[in-house]
Amino acid sequence: MPTRLRKIRRMRGSRHHGWGQVGQHRQSGARGGSGNAGLDKHKWTWTVKYDPDHFGRDRFRPPGQKRPARWINAGGLDGLAAKIHLEKKGGAELNLLRLGYGRLLGGGEVKGSYRILVPSCTKSAQAKVEKAGGEIVTGSRE
Numbered sequence: 001m002p003t004r005l006r007k008i009r010r011m012r013g014s015r016h017h018g019w020g021q022v023g024q025h026r027q028s029g030a031r032g033g034s035g036n037a038g039l040d041k042h043k044w045t046w047t048v049k050y051d052p053d054h055f056g057r058d059r060f061r062p063p064g065q066k067r068p069a070r071w072i073n074a075g076g077l078d079g080l081a082a083k084i085h086l087e088k089k090g091g092a093e094l095n096l097l098r099l100g101y102g103r104l105l106g107g108g109e110v111k112g113s114y115r116i117l118v119p120s121c122t123k124s125a126q127a128k129v130e131k132a133g134g135e136i137v138t139g140s141r142e
Contacts, residue, residue, distance in 0.1 A: 068102030074125045075108010077116070093117065110134070 003009060011017040019025035028034040032042055039047045039054060047054055072080065081094060096104060096118040104116065106124030113133030126136050 068120070070101050071103040071105055072096065072101045073105045073107035074110050074128045077114060077129075078111050081112060081114065104129075104136070 007017055016024075024030070028037075032038050037043075039051075077094065080099070081092065084099075092112065093115045094117070096102075096116060098117075102119055104118045104121035104125045106122045106128060108128075110128050110132040114129070115134060116129060116136045118136065118138060121136055121138055129136050
């Protein structure tokens with residue numbers, strides 16, 4: 001819109017700029033209420049479009065639920081060891097907590113024997129690592 005057509009320029013010299021005599025277009029009533037007023041009533045279309053998670057809670061994520069940030073399957077240990085250039089000798093040690101993993105799960109197969117430091121692991125993961133000739137030290141919080 002060109003500046004010359006704007007009401008602020010066009011109405012120079014008039015007292016109310018075309019909004020009536022007493023208070024129209026002045027306070028929060030002109031914008032449908034202050035703050036979050038009306039998000040479930042007359043501003044519902046805005047809520048649906050821009051803030052759909054404003055109301056309610058996620059029933060699938062209870063507030064007290066603690067989940068480790070990252071985990072790795074037992075089948076991924078060999079690839080992880082190769083990625084960090086770890087020798088596959090008897091003394092190879094994987095500190096999963098230092099690598100950013102909080103839990104070791106039992107999916108896949110382990111080929112190398114490693115000494116693994118991890119905060120927690122499943123029973124199947126522990127069995128697979130011990131079957132391959134390695135050991136797991138749990139509860140390490142370095």
